[in-house]
Amino acid sequence: DIVMTQSPDSLAVSLGERATINCKSSQSVLYSSNNKNYLAWYQQKPGQPPKLLIYWASTRESGVPDRFSGSGSGTDFALTISSLQAEDVAVYYCQQYYSTLIYTFGQGTKLEIK
């Protein structure tokens, strides 16, 4: 199975500052035939189901603020929040969907206000 490892486990950032969460996969999730990275990012707030933010590693879901961006390719990825807002406090998860039979999530990164 593809193992997804996020870093750090928790992160405290000041309002208005940049926050970056990293995600590393144990094998490449780049599909060579279409040059797409099979990676998504989710945000989960307390008491709510996860919410899709990013897919194909860098495509922002409709309605997601443009301060959220995804980057990376192959095995190394990042989710960046360019200017942290209070409502961004949440746990963030990466997920690979490269393996069509077995899907896996990262362990999550808790983002807080400093």
Place this chain on the structure above:
Amino acid sequence: QVHLVQSGAEVKMPGASVKVSCKASGYTFTNYIIHWVRQAPGQGLEWMGWINTGNGNTKYSQKFQGRVTITRDTSASTVYMEVSSLRSEDTAIYYCARVAAAGIVGWFDPWGQGSLVTVSS
């Protein structure tokens, strides 16, 4: 609008079984795969398995193979996830989620609201 509505909270004894439902609306039910993901208290997301709602094919995480069964009722646009031989470690919120695009591969959107299953004697 696409919606997944799950059944309510359950309390079960160790060794019992639980069956959680996920009713879909707002789209052609048989065109999209549905997954199940669970989240133990204070823990991360754990993928459990999926069902192809068109042909009924399933795939499970090795961790849950043999103890989890996912089925569907196309006439009711509903997917079911049953966990047998429950133990305290199965206490969790169970989510259903649809693959966002028709086909097999893809990210999850939308998600159901979650169903809390508590295993306690």
